[in-house]
Amino acid sequence: MDFRSDTVTKPTERMRQAMLEALVGDDVYGDDPTVNRLEAMMAEMMGKAAGLFVPSGHFSNQCAIMTHTRRGDEIIVLEDCHIVLHECGAPGLLSGVNTRLARSDLGEYDVEEVKRLIRGDDIHEPRTALICLENAHGNGRAIPLVAMKEIWELAKEYDIPVHLDGARIFNAATALECNVRDIARYADSVSICLSKGLSAPIGSVLVGSADFIARARRNRKIMGGGMRQVGVIAAAGIVALEDMVDRLDDDHILANYLGIQLDDIGGIQVAWDRLDINMVFFTLEQDIDLAAKLEDADILINGAEFGEYRIVINKDVNKEDVDRLIIAIREILGAA
Numbered sequence: 001m002d003f004r005s006d007t008v009t010k011p012t013e014r015m016r017q018a019m020l021e022a023l024v025g026d027d028v029y030g031d032d033p034t035v036n037r038l039e040a041m042m043a044e045m046m047g048k049a050a051g052l053f054v055p056s057g058h059f060s061n062q063c064a065i066m067t068h069t070r071r072g073d074e075i076i077v078l079e080d081c082h083i084v085l086h087e088c089g090a091p092g093l094l095s096g097v098n099t100r101l102a103r104s105d106l107g108e109y110d111v112e113e114v115k116r117l118i119r120g121d122d123i124h125e126p127r128t129a130l131i132c133l134e135n136a137h138g139n140g141r142a143i144p145l146v147a148m149k150e151i152w153e154l155a156k157e158y159d160i161p162v163h164l165d166g167a168r169i170f171n172a173a174t175a176l177e178c179n180v181r182d183i184a185r186y187a188d189s190v191s192i193c194l195s196k197g198l199s200a201p202i203g204s205v206l207v208g209s210a211d212f213i214a215r216a217r218r219n220r221k222i223m224g225g226g227m228r229q230v231g232v233i234a235a236a237g238i239v240a241l242e243d244m245v246d247r248l249d250d251d252h253i254l255a256n257y258l259g260i261q262l263d264d265i266g267g268i269q270v271a272w273d274r275l276d277i278n279m280v281f282f283t284l285e286q287d288i289d290l291a292a293k294l295e296d297a298d299i300l301i302n303g304a305e306f307g308e309y310r311i312v313i314n315k316d317v318n319k320e321d322v323d324r325l326i327i328a329i330r331e332i333l334g335a336a
């Protein structure tokens with residue numbers, strides 16, 4: 001039983017079949033019909049003109065940053081976004097840009113602060129070249145559309161492009177009960193993961209305008225991401241979009257059930273203000289290593305980060321697994 005992440009999900013039988021039968025070509029020549037179909041499909045779903053298949057969400061975000069900026073520019077990011085926390089300082093390394101951190105209020109910007117962070121014309125200052133959003137946020141929240149709209153309108157007022165890290169945008173749309181387009185409209189470019197809750201083995205798609213994607217295609221090559229007969233992987237991505245979007249709600253419902261069960265144990269504080277999607281965050285009153293103890297019971301969760309645990313529901317765990325997890329946690333807390 002693996003609750004560490006939704007990235008651990010295995011491809012479905014239909015994905016494996018699609019991979020086996022995929023029509024392929026050399027994608028660096030633009031000749032892979034399966035990749036072309038996936039890119040067009042994702043672009044259409046997001047309401048953008050074009051898409052680019054890339055190896056990972058990390059790659060996608062960095063390719064977007066490289067495409068939106070020039071060396072020496074500055075990008076505005078939330079202090080707790082994936083780009084800052086989990087991408088190895090790549091904006092500085094790969095694109096030569098500085099990150100200007102904004103305070104995060106549960107994954108939302110303070111618009112007045114962002115206004116102050118946008119640079120002026122002074123020659124001492126770097127150019128503000130990009131503002132990044134994240135939805136769903138890695139903290140478990142689906143960010144309300146109004147919050148995105150405010151940042152989008154501010155950015156447009158200053159003629160600054162907006163990139164959305166939409167690794168879990170389908171989870172966000174499910175939680176917000178809207179179409180993904182309603183979220184994507186507040187960004188010039190969007191990065192979407194196929195390999196998380198959607199359960200494809202590999203891959204993300206970056207979408208945006210035709211001109212942006214043409215330039216991103218060159219940057220993907222610079223980053224070493226020009227892949228050849230990659231339709232074998234893209235085929236699983238197409239199935240992910242066809243089969244796996246509508247079931248995300250099941251993950252969210254099960255996560256909510258898990259939250260209620262954890263609440264019931266006592267000595268556990270569930271972060272209900274961030275329980276919008278498939279991730280349950282909580283802290284323990286007892287000072288024990290819950291992850292290590294659960295591993296003895298063959299249950300995997302990540303270790304605590306800053307004292308907080310995260311359990312991620314995904315398509316490869318079901319309600320019986322969650323019930324077993326609850327029993328195991330009860331025993332561990334009772335015994336400690």
Ligand SMILES: *Cc1c(COP(=O)(O)O)cnc(C)c1O
Pocket residue numbers: 055056057058059061082083134136137138165167168193195204
């Ligand atoms: C997982 C994730 C990414 C990166 O995706 P990888 O495919 O693991 O590189 C980017 N942003 C967010 C918010 C994520 O959750």
